[in-house]
Structure formats: C-alpha cells, structure tokens
Amino acid sequence: MSVSEDQRLNLLQQASILDTPPTQEFDAIVRLACSMFDMPMALVSFVDGHRQWFKAEQGLFLKETPREHSFCSHIVETKSPLVVKNADKDSRFSGNTFVTERSVRFYAGVPLSEGETCYGSFCVLDTKNRRFGDRDLEQLRSLASVVVGLIREHRQQSLLREQQRELELKQARFEQTERSAKVGGFEMDLETGTIIWSDQIYRTVGLPVGKRMTSEEVIGCYAPEERESVRRRIRDVLDGSAAGIDREYRIMTPEGEERWVRVVSDIERLSGKPSRLFGIVQDVSEKVRYEQRLLQAANADPLTGLANRAAYNAHMERLTAAAAPSIGLLLIDVDRLKQVNDILGHATGDLLLKGVASRLDERLGKRGKVFRLGGDEFSVILDAPASVRRMGSLARHLIEYIGRPLEVGGSMIHPAITVGGAISEGEMDAATLSQNADFALYHAKETRRGSYVHYEPSLRSRIARRIxxxxxxxxxxxxxxxxxxxxxxxxxxxxxxxxxxxxxxxxxxxxxxxxxxxxxxxxxxxxxxxxxxxxxxxxxxxxxxxxxxxxxxxxxxxxxxxxxxxxxxxxxxxxxxxxxxxxxxxxxxxxxxxxxxxxxxxxxxxxxxxxxxxxxxxxxxxxxxxxxxxxxxxxxxxxxxxxxxxxxxxxxxxxxxxxxxxxxxxxxxxxxxxxxxxxxxxxxxxxxxxxxxxxxxxxxxxxxxxxxxxxxxxxxxxxxxxxxxxxxxxxxxxxxxxxx
Structure with a gap:
C-alpha cells in the first residue's frame, strides 16, 4: 500500500529528527562514505514539504536547500536509486542549487526508507564526472541501511526521553501520599507486612492482577542474582537503617521472560520510626535492551562477530586487576591477507578473516576467549592458569587447524597464521603482558612466519637491536x-x-x-x-x-x-x-x-x-x-x-x-x-x-x-x-x- 505525500510528511515529523543538532553517528556515516567512494561530498538528506534538510553533510557546509529541482526529491518521488553522471547536461537537475552554485557534476543516491515510507536519501556527490558501478551502488545501499537503523534508534531515543520526562514530572508532583497511586505504584506496611501493588506492576512482572503478595513472593519476582540484595534491603527497612533508593533491577516473569525495572522508593516515618515503604516501578526493559545493543556494538567486531579491541582491553584489565594467576595470551597474525585483498579483492579477504575467526572460536572452545583486534590480528586469552607447554601445544594445534584449505568466494585458499605468546608473571600489568606477546609475534613474523614463538626476555634486546x-x-x-x-x-x-x-x-x-x-x-x-x-x-x-x-x-x-x-x-x-x-x-x-x-x-x-x-x-x-x-x-x-x-x-x-x-x-x-x-x-x-x-x-x-x-x-x-x-x-x- 503506497503512502501519500501528506502521510509521508506526517511520518517524517513523527520521526522527530528534522532540525535536530548534528550527532556523531550520522556525521561518521557521511565521512565514511566520502572515504569509501573517494568523493568530496556526502549527505544524509530528509525531504520536507518545500525543502531538503541535511542531518549530516560533508563538503557542502549547508543545512538545507530548496526542494525544487533537487536530486533527493526525485529519489523520494520514485523511491528508487539515482545516479547522475553529468548533472549540468541533465535538464531535470541543471537548475539544482548544487549544480549552479557548487559545481556538482556527479550524484549517486539511494532512498532512506522504512516500509513504504521514504524520508529522503543518502548520497555522494562530486564536482567531476565519475564511474559508479553496481557494486558501488550496493555498498551505498548498505550504508543507507545503517542510516535507517540510526533513524529508528533516534526515534526510539526520543520516545524514551519523552517517557523519562513524563516520569520525572510525575515524581516531582507526587509527594509521599501521591506516590501511593495505583498506577505503577506500590507500598508496604512495615507494621503488618501488607503489600499493595497497582495493576501496572502486576502486568510488568507477569502476575495476575490482584494476587496477594508476600515479601518472599515479591523477592521471587526478581532475577536470582538480585534476590539477596532485595532481601537485605527489606531487612534494613524493617530495622530502620535503610534510606530511599533509585536503581534498576533485572526481573523474570513466570514465563521466563527477562525484563528490567527501575524502582524509586522512599520510607515514611512516624515519630522517627519507619512505618511505610512506598514508591513507583517503571518498566525500562526497552531502554536497557537498547543500551545493551549499543554496548554490544561498541564491544563487538562487525565483520566476524568476535569481541573487539575495546572488549579485549577491558577483559585484560579485569584479569590483571583481579591478580588472576598466570594469564596466558596468544597474539595471532593472519599471513598474506594483503596479497589476498590485492589479488582476489577485499570481499574475499573479509571472507578469509571470517573463516579464520570461526575456526579460532570453534577450536578454542571453552579454553579461552577470542578477540579480533583489527585488520589481520586476533588474540586469545586463556581461562585456565597457563603454562608454556600447554600454550605451545594449543598454538601449534591452531596453526595446523586453521591451515586447512578454505573455500572463500569461489577460490580455494590455504590460510596461514603466525602466533606469539606470553604468560603474566607476578603483578604484571595488562600493557606489559600485551607488549611481551607482541614482541613474540613480531619475532615470529620476522624469523619463523607460520609458526609459534613464546616470549623470552632476550627478545626485547634482539628487537631493540633490530630497531x-x-x-x-x-x-x-x-x-x-x-x-x-x-x-x-x-x-x-x-x-x-x-x-x-x-x-x-x-x-x-x-x-x-x-x-x-x-x-x-x-x-x-x-x-x-x-x-x-x-x-x-x-x-x-x-x-x-x-x-x-x-x-x-x-x-x-x-x-x-x-x-x-x-x-x-x-x-x-x-x-x-x-x-x-x-x-x-x-x-x-x-x-x-x-x-x-x-x-x-x-x-x-x-x-x-x-x-x-x-x-x-x-x-x-x-x-x-x-x-x-x-x-x-x-x-x-x-x-x-x-x-x-x-x-x-x-x-x-x-x-x-x-x-x-x-x-x-x-x-x-x-x-x-x-x-x-x-x-x-x-x-x-x-x-x-x-x-x-x-x-x-x-x-x-x-x-x-x-x-x-x-x-x-x-x-x-x-x-x-x-x-x-x-x-x-x-x-x-x-x-x-x-x-x-
């Protein structure tokens, strides 16, 4: 079912994105597009009634231009990609502001669409004629899908901020007596132990509305790791040593669904003695899941799905801070990746990296955790206390397993890796352990590529001499x-x-x-x-x-x-x-x-x-x-x-x-x-x-x-x-x- 222009404009307004300040995520996308396609200009453009407004732009230094004669308006009207190789010779766009004032000659853009709704376009531009093949257009579509995802997240964030503002407004209005309202509110009589919940709380925790609750049944709504903390909180409330709280908890419904709630509570006192615990409960599951997605994106390698360098650094810091005994670290370099990229293309190189990552993860199993540090480099942190013999055996096993023929992109490749390893000693910090393993890997690549070298103190002097x-x-x-x-x-x-x-x-x-x-x-x-x-x-x-x-x-x-x-x-x-x-x-x-x-x-x-x-x-x-x-x-x-x-x-x-x-x-x-x-x-x-x-x-x-x-x-x-x-x-x- 097609969407009329009025409906489209209404949905665009509901996205709450027009005339918002620049954000790092959108700005990063246009910079990436310029880099990928070697173009001086790129836009995330939203087409309003009489204008096109730019959420992000690179190389144009404009916030908006008239909609008339615009490339992006054409994309919105056709809902199809557009490639214009010689704009000043194209009667449709020769009057475009970009053509007349910015000397734009080349344009390539794809729709920014959700379902049947096209908000605008994601495009790259140049002042000279360019070639732009099907592969380029597919890559531009891929970037546009990321932009659409950012639009969804922006809209969701706007909704969450609105909900948060409404909650804060309610919290400011309600004093102690108002907080006992039935919608999302609760109270517990500390004299009798009687608990009263509003209908919303029952729905949040997945229990029948009106079910009589005891403190133990309330505690049972929380996830196992939260229960002792809640039980201790109730004890502290009863003996008068607790104060009000504002924190988030993980809960589990009877059907096993995982949710998160924000609990804001306070204690009413009579004659200095605690008499009533009351507060509100907000279901913040969507917000927490969104934050988890962001955290996962920040700590996961998008190509292989493995944990990335940020996760590696955090994991190493945790282990060394906890004084874990004999931490074993393997640094792994994929050999000849550049030649694969140069000869067979970067797409094949990416498939090779994914194949190596899969084999590393599969072969390592529960013995440790694999990270992709970037480019052709991976690392493995072993879980159990490490020994030189076991690390050497594991490294050689990984070299042999990964070296088996691998079919990628229609080509049969024999992957090869070089491995360097080190073990923490005493109170060694994460940086020193990583550097030691790096020395070993460096030496292996220079002297025994395709094999394993374990760190020895003498490597430092050898490498220092080489430098x-x-x-x-x-x-x-x-x-x-x-x-x-x-x-x-x-x-x-x-x-x-x-x-x-x-x-x-x-x-x-x-x-x-x-x-x-x-x-x-x-x-x-x-x-x-x-x-x-x-x-x-x-x-x-x-x-x-x-x-x-x-x-x-x-x-x-x-x-x-x-x-x-x-x-x-x-x-x-x-x-x-x-x-x-x-x-x-x-x-x-x-x-x-x-x-x-x-x-x-x-x-x-x-x-x-x-x-x-x-x-x-x-x-x-x-x-x-x-x-x-x-x-x-x-x-x-x-x-x-x-x-x-x-x-x-x-x-x-x-x-x-x-x-x-x-x-x-x-x-x-x-x-x-x-x-x-x-x-x-x-x-x-x-x-x-x-x-x-x-x-x-x-x-x-x-x-x-x-x-x-x-x-x-x-x-x-x-x-x-x-x-x-x-x-x-x-x-x-x-x-x-x-x-x-």
Missing amino acids: QIVREVESALSEHRMVPHYQPVVGCADGQVWAFEALVRMQRSDGSIVSAAQFHEAFTDPSVAHHITTRMLEQVAADIRSWIDRGLEFGRVSLNISASDFMRGDLETRIVAAFASRGIPLDKLVLEVTETVFLQGLEDTVATTLQRLRKKGLTVALDDFGTGYASLTHLRSLPVDIIKVDKSFIDTMLVDESSLAIVELVLNLARKLDMKVTAEGVESHRQAMCLLEMGCTTLQGYLFGKPMGREHVGEYLCMPKTGVTENADRPQEELRRLLG
Whole structure:
C-alpha cells in the first residue's frame, strides 16, 4: 500500500529528527562514505514539504536547500536509486542549487526508507564526472541501511526521553501520599507486612492482577542474582537503617521472560520510626535492551562477530586487576591477507578473516576467549592458569587447524597464521603482558612466519637491536651512505670477467664500511628493503653508464632482489626507469632472487614479473641454490637463466662427498636445462680446479677478488696480466694457469 505525500510528511515529523543538532553517528556515516567512494561530498538528506534538510553533510557546509529541482526529491518521488553522471547536461537537475552554485557534476543516491515510507536519501556527490558501478551502488545501499537503523534508534531515543520526562514530572508532583497511586505504584506496611501493588506492576512482572503478595513472593519476582540484595534491603527497612533508593533491577516473569525495572522508593516515618515503604516501578526493559545493543556494538567486531579491541582491553584489565594467576595470551597474525585483498579483492579477504575467526572460536572452545583486534590480528586469552607447554601445544594445534584449505568466494585458499605468546608473571600489568606477546609475534613474523614463538626476555634486546639497526640504515639512506661494492664473477672458458655482483654496503659517518651481514635485520622491514633496492638500482645504473663511457669491458652487473620488491608491484617500473633514463640496455643487468621470496606466497607474482623483464633482455639468477625448501620445484616454475651454488657446498665439497655430489648434480641438471652455473665462495686453487673439471660456467669468490668500491673497478679491469699470486690480484692470468 503506497503512502501519500501528506502521510509521508506526517511520518517524517513523527520521526522527530528534522532540525535536530548534528550527532556523531550520522556525521561518521557521511565521512565514511566520502572515504569509501573517494568523493568530496556526502549527505544524509530528509525531504520536507518545500525543502531538503541535511542531518549530516560533508563538503557542502549547508543545512538545507530548496526542494525544487533537487536530486533527493526525485529519489523520494520514485523511491528508487539515482545516479547522475553529468548533472549540468541533465535538464531535470541543471537548475539544482548544487549544480549552479557548487559545481556538482556527479550524484549517486539511494532512498532512506522504512516500509513504504521514504524520508529522503543518502548520497555522494562530486564536482567531476565519475564511474559508479553496481557494486558501488550496493555498498551505498548498505550504508543507507545503517542510516535507517540510526533513524529508528533516534526515534526510539526520543520516545524514551519523552517517557523519562513524563516520569520525572510525575515524581516531582507526587509527594509521599501521591506516590501511593495505583498506577505503577506500590507500598508496604512495615507494621503488618501488607503489600499493595497497582495493576501496572502486576502486568510488568507477569502476575495476575490482584494476587496477594508476600515479601518472599515479591523477592521471587526478581532475577536470582538480585534476590539477596532485595532481601537485605527489606531487612534494613524493617530495622530502620535503610534510606530511599533509585536503581534498576533485572526481573523474570513466570514465563521466563527477562525484563528490567527501575524502582524509586522512599520510607515514611512516624515519630522517627519507619512505618511505610512506598514508591513507583517503571518498566525500562526497552531502554536497557537498547543500551545493551549499543554496548554490544561498541564491544563487538562487525565483520566476524568476535569481541573487539575495546572488549579485549577491558577483559585484560579485569584479569590483571583481579591478580588472576598466570594469564596466558596468544597474539595471532593472519599471513598474506594483503596479497589476498590485492589479488582476489577485499570481499574475499573479509571472507578469509571470517573463516579464520570461526575456526579460532570453534577450536578454542571453552579454553579461552577470542578477540579480533583489527585488520589481520586476533588474540586469545586463556581461562585456565597457563603454562608454556600447554600454550605451545594449543598454538601449534591452531596453526595446523586453521591451515586447512578454505573455500572463500569461489577460490580455494590455504590460510596461514603466525602466533606469539606470553604468560603474566607476578603483578604484571595488562600493557606489559600485551607488549611481551607482541614482541613474540613480531619475532615470529620476522624469523619463523607460520609458526609459534613464546616470549623470552632476550627478545626485547634482539628487537631493540633490530630497531636500532633499522634506524641506522634509514639514516644512511637519507644521507646517501648506502653504496654498492662490486665483486667480480669470472668466466671459466677464458678467465675474463663475466660480471660483477653489486653488494650493498653502509658507509658510516666516520668513513668505515659495514657489510650487509652486519645490518641484515633491516632487510626484514619491507619499506627499508624497498628503498635500499631503489637506491642500489640508481647507483648501479649510474656506475654502468660511467664504465660504458670509459670503454671498460665489465660484462654485466647482478643485483639481489628481496620479497618486498615484488610486493608493491613496481619493480619493473623502477628498473626500467633507472636504466632507460641513462640509455642502458637491460641485458647489462642480472637479477638475483632467493627462495625466501617464494616463502612469502609470491611465486606467481615473481614469475610473471621476471618473465616480463627477461623479454626485455634482463637475466635472472636463482641465488643460494640448494639451501631452500624446494629448489628443484622452483627451477621448474620460475624463469631462471643462472643457478648460483651456495658457498656452503663449495666450502665443504673437497672434504664432504655429499656436498661434492650435490655440486655435480646441480651442474648436470643445469646442462640439461640449458642454464649457466656460478659457484659462490671460491677461495682456493683446489676448489677452482675441481669446479673447472666438473664444467662449471663461472666462478665467484675471494680467490678472484673481494667486493670493491666503484672507484676500483676500472683499476681491477685494467690490471696487467703477469704473474700469479695467492690472493688472486690477477684473476684472468690465474684462471688461464688453472685451465692450462
């Protein structure tokens, strides 16, 4: 049944919302809409008889405008969403105030409706033309449903405030004799114990009107946890030690329905002796339930339904304040959520979080309580006194259970979590316990992602050291003190320099040089690692340009790339920008990638990026081969041109048959796959001879040269080829001797 305009306006007035002051909830919705849709303007608009009035607005700084020619009026009339992509060309709205005075060109709005009644619209606006698809419109509808819920709550609050005002007015009018009125009133004769109730109280507690009540029957109306307090109150009234009260109680009807009442009572005294207890009873069930909904909303995560960070903080404070013995805390991080969001969309990411939350809650059971702290982080507070062994067992069980395949949004995902844990000691406060667990989680993510780490005091010093190193590296980056040093790679066929590997070094303010091994912790910071690579690309490209201009035959330069360089998706752009701007072909660059990149869940992204770069002439090397988890698998799936055998095998191959067998296996495999092999860490003539006999392609190590500054590369390449020395200052001659 449709609603006429007069009926609609009457219902709008009954909502008691027009011309009310701004509220945080409505203001937050319009700010959220602007953020979600990247729009400068948003409105919660109510359409009155001759105007549209804004309960909340962002970017317009108006309270109301004429209804004529308005977008929102059109929505009220049609009760349908409206999207206008070019308002100044639309004859319906070209005279709109927003179009003529605020240069609005784009509008998207949805109705604010309850049943058949449309109060107005929720909309976003822009001064330029925009695209707005079905998904955007659905999200706008979702926000509008929240606004409608706020309208209902506003109306309900208005009704509750009105009822409260009426009650307070009655309380002010009635003196002691008036408070014994039958409607909602009660009295108890303290001499005889006789109790009189009004009809309303009987209805409130769910008893037949007129039923004779005793004090014990009255007490029986209250919820079990309230009864002792009421019984004590009656005793205090009878012995003269009680005073009037004003408080709320939970009651239970005979049918088991839960209600809340507000009891306002006083004591009449005759000759200084209490003679009568009297007062009023107000059913405040609706108000209490509303407050409970607000409390639940404030303490519950809207996505997963779990308790949120506010509830977590309150729970921790209660436990530590009560000196609970050995509180166990697990902090849980969902791995690779960003990649899921980026590749499969945020909707799939949300489903993943809901799936993880459900599994955590299901598996934990009654052993504790799960909270979602925000983003990809959850926490578990254990109920029973905790022990290191039990926490470790539980954490590993959760890791295994959550890691089972999960179908979300039509995709099969293998969730993974990393867990850090801590146990309270002595009078440890909530903040310290949370920080300890956070240290453990942080360490787990940096060193053992996908596993569990329990807090130890030494973690603080390790993390403090890492933070200090990161700060030093950041300072060195800002002061241009991160520089490349170059180590030669020589070809086995002719002894000539085949390439140089660019190794990052940090130059301290005193001029001393620090190797990467001394600040390797900094590379675990994605931002720092990204900036180091960018700086190295720029400096390597500049050095290559200089060597080309000098006519030096240096072959090519290899550069190590970390997982962080692939995460942002801009590696190809950075490489091309650094080399193309200097006119350097990409066949002068070798990218070295280790297996740690694939442990971040980036194998497809890495493979795609490297394949595109190889088509532009770049060469790819798999570094530290043999030390990872699945090197052969990666050879099959990755676009690799060179295998670099890890130094650990070269060090031991002359004394350990298994190391020698592995080196031989890699060389045979490379020949069949048509790949080159570089042996790393060659430091002796015997190692070099052995590798040459096995057919190794290129050699790298201190035997042929240590990493050197850019200024020494030219000297190295131009060095006379006479004589042989143990420290291999003349590697080409030395290699010819070995070959000859």
